Amino acid sequence: MADTAEKKQNPIIETIKTVVYALIIAGIFRTFFFQPFWIPSGSMKDTLLIGDFLFVNKMAYGYSYASCPTILIPQLGIDVDAEDFCGVFKGSNERLFGSEPKRGDVVVFRHPVNGRDFIKRLVGLPGDRIQMKDGVLHINDEPVYLQDTDPFIETFEPQGPQGLTPRCANGSVGMGGECIKNAQIETLPNGVSYRVLDIQNQLVDNTPVFTVRPGHFFFMGDNRDNSSDSRFPQAAQGVGQVPLEDIVGRADRIMFSSAGRSILFFWTWRSDRYFKKIE
Known part of the structure; x- marks a missing residue:
């Protein structure tokens, strides 16, 4: 009888073990190799569109506390932050197997204040002077x-x-109408x-000079008037300058995209x- 009961329990135990192993493997994969990311907003148009699904390469810059997974499932009330897993390592700008991101990389990083993942393009390195003049990016005083x-x-x-509905350079258009944004090809040093997009003149088209602090980076969205x-x-509630330890990884390739x-x-x-x- 005992043998029979044990045999009946085995499938349940095996199922639980399989689920646990799968979660461990998925956690290791997400922590050390690639993290899925779905584009929620239009701040990186038209490089990235709302609904693009991609994997973030965590090996590109090495590992910090921000490499640990964040699990956010509002429908189930699940909100587990990277700090909950690896907060003990926060506060050091050193990275394991680390390398610094390059100017022009599209990077996923943790917002320094609210901890949510953001994706932007890196335009300013430590020591750079960054300024916008009449909508033109200036790096170290050069446009x-x-x-x-x-x-x-x-x-x-x-x-x-x-x-979300897009903003248009051609003013208010009706639902289903043609929404136009001006575009230019921007080339970094x-x-x-x-490509960068322009909608209209606004305050952030003219900024003071930002000097990027040591160990920090300056990010901007390609959709310049909507980022x-x-x-x-x-x-x-802006991003400000992002420390190296808050960088998650590099976005290299879109897997597929849902409109x-x-x-x-x-x-x-x-x-x-x-x-x-x-690119």
Whole structure:
């Protein structure tokens, strides 16, 4: 009888062991190799679109406390932060097997204040002087090279799970109308080029000079007039300058992209963005 009861328990025990092993393997993979990331906003258009799904390369810059996974599932009331796992390592700007990110990299980092993951482009290295003048990025008192290109055009409609509608350079357009943003190709001093978008003149098109502190980096969104980034101080809920220890990893390639309200709506996946390299 005891043998029979033990045999009946074995499938349950084996199932539990399988789930535990799978979670451990997934945790190791996410901590040390690649972290999934879904683009929730339009701050990096048109390099990244709302609904792009990508993996963050955690090996690119080595490891810090920020490499530990953050698990956020609001529907289940789950909010486990990287600090909950690895907070004991926070406070050191050193990284295990570390290397510094390069100017022009698209980087995922933890917001220095609220701890949420952000994705922006790195434009300023430690010691750089960064300033915006009339919408033109200046690095160490020199304007970056800009070349006009075709505008970015999208449909004015709710986008992504939050139902956000885009801002347009051509003013207010009706639902389903053509939303236009002016575009230029921006080239950084190290030769990295990418498109930046412009909507209208606003305060952050002209800024004071920001001197990047040692061990910190300056980030901006490619959609310049629709990005909360290092131009905004942390006291105003902006990003400010980001310390090296808060960097999670580099975004290298889009795996697929959903134009719908859910990542599960496979019929809304964009056919031109499978395995697209991020530049």
